[in-house]
Amino acid sequence: AQSVTQLDSQVPVFEEAPVELRCNYSSSVSVYLFWYVQYPNQGLQLLLKYLSGSTLVKGINGFEAEFNKSQTSFHLRKPSVHISDTAEYFCAVSRGGTGFQKLVFGTGTRLLVSP
Amino acid sequence: DGGITQSPKYLFRKEGQNVTLSCEQNLNHDAMYWYRQDPGQGLRLIYYSQIVNDFQKGDIAEGYSVSREKKESFPLTVTSAQKNPTAFYLCASRPQGDFTDTQYFGPGTRLTVL
Numbered sequence: 505a506q507s508v509t510q511l512d513s514q515v516p517v518f519e520e521a522p523v524e525l526r527c528n529y530s531s532s533v534s535v536y537l538f539w540y541v542q543y544p545n546q547g548l549q550l551l552l553k554y555l556s557g558s559t560l561v562k563g564i565n566g567f568e569a570e571f572n573k574s575q576t577s578f579h580l581r582k583p584s585v586h587i588s589d590t591a592e593y594f595c596a597v598s599r600g601g602t603g604f605q606k607l608v609f610g611t612g613t614r615l616l617v618s619p
Numbered sequence: 620d621g622g623i624t625q626s627p628k629y630l631f632r633k634e635g636q637n638v639t640l641s642c643e644q645n646l647n648h649d650a651m652y653w654y655r656q657d658p659g660q661g662l663r664l665i666y667y668s669q670i671v672n673d674f675q676k677g678d679i680a681e682g683y684s685v686s687r688e689k690k691e692s693f694p695l696t697v698t699s700a701q702k703n704p705t706a707f708y709l710c711a712s713r714p715q716g717d718f719t720d721t722q723y724f725g726p727g728t729r730l731t732v733l
Contacts, residue, residue, distance in 0.1 A: 513659065536719045547623075547709055547724035548662075555719055594661065598720035607720050609661040 506531040506597045510610035517617055519587055525580040525613045527595030537578040538596040538607070539569055548594065554578060565589070590617045622646065623725035625710050630730045632697070632704070640695045640728045642710035650713040651693040652722060655679060655706045662709065668693055697730065705732045 509528045517523045529535065536555050540548040552563025559571040569580045578595060595610040623644045632638045642651065650669045654662040664677030668687040682701025687693055697704045707729050711722040 536721075538721070540724075545628075545707075545727070545729065547625075547726045548711075550721065550723065553719070553721060606664065607722055611659060611661040 506535060506599060506606075506608045508595050508597050508608055508610035510595055510613050512613050513611070514614045514616065517585055517615065519617055519619050520584050522583050523581065523585050523589075523615065525593050525595075525615065527578045527580065527610060529576050529578065529595075529597045531576075531597060531599070533599055536598045537569075537571060538598070539563065539567070539578075539580050540594045540596065541565075542592045542594065542612075544591075551580070551593070585615070585617050587617050587619065589615060591615060623710060623712055623723060625708075625725040625728050627728060628726065630728055632730065632732050634732055635699045637696055637698050638730065640697065640708055640710075640730070642693045642695065642725060643691055644693075644710075644712045644725075645691060646712060646723070647690070647715065648712035648723075649690070649715045651687070652711040652713075653677075653683075653685065653693070653695045654709045654711065656709060656727075657706050665695065665708075704730055706730060 507530045511526050538553045539551040541551050542548050552561045554561045554571045562568045567582050592612045592614050594612045596607050598607045626641045652667045653665040663679050665683050666685045668674035674685050674687050684696045709727045710725040713722050
């Protein structure tokens with residue numbers, strides 16, 4: 505079974521500073537990896553996903569993530585954050601394939617951007 | 620505009636009452652899901668449905684029930700048997716033929732038991 509660990513429950517950062525949100529996963533098979541963002545009292549919005557190919561994935565709002573198979577990581581980065589990036593970020597993993605394949609979520613990382 | 624709608628946005632319930640949360644999508648997606656979100660716990664799967672008239676229990680189905688009579692609709696009933704129903708509930712759907720399990724979410728319903 506897959507699992508996802510987001511080590512940081514909260515990451516405070518100043519506006520225009522770079523940020524990295526960490527995600528590690530465990531799985532005995534190949535996986536698909538996702539990052540979702542949730543603004544207060546809203547649903548989840550897909551930021552980016554890794555399916556195969558290039559290990560550097562670019563998403564919306566200037567975010568990118570790098571898949572590292574040897575370290576089983578999929579960290580999310582942004583070179584310069586804005587106040588509007590304040591939100592909760594969830595990493596998720598799926599085995600994919602036909603039939604039902606469960607999407608497993610981490611516990612989330614709250615990004616707090618201050619002026 | 621295509622999307623997933625959930626209603627109501629906020630819902631209050633007295634203890635011992637059943638309540639139904641609505642989820643509708645016009646994306647022509649086959650699969651639909653219900654998740655429960657509690658602070659610090661991420662999302663937990665309650666029920667899912669891959670086709671009309673079929674649904675399966677997720678990890679925390681006790682105290683909940685669903686139906687899937689139409690492709691567009693997947694309502695969730697929180698019954699009085701659910702011991703701690705106060706939470707944020709999210710509905711999601713998956714595109715037809717998508718084997719990566721990319722899911723798209725509705726705006727959520729916050730349920731508070733008084």
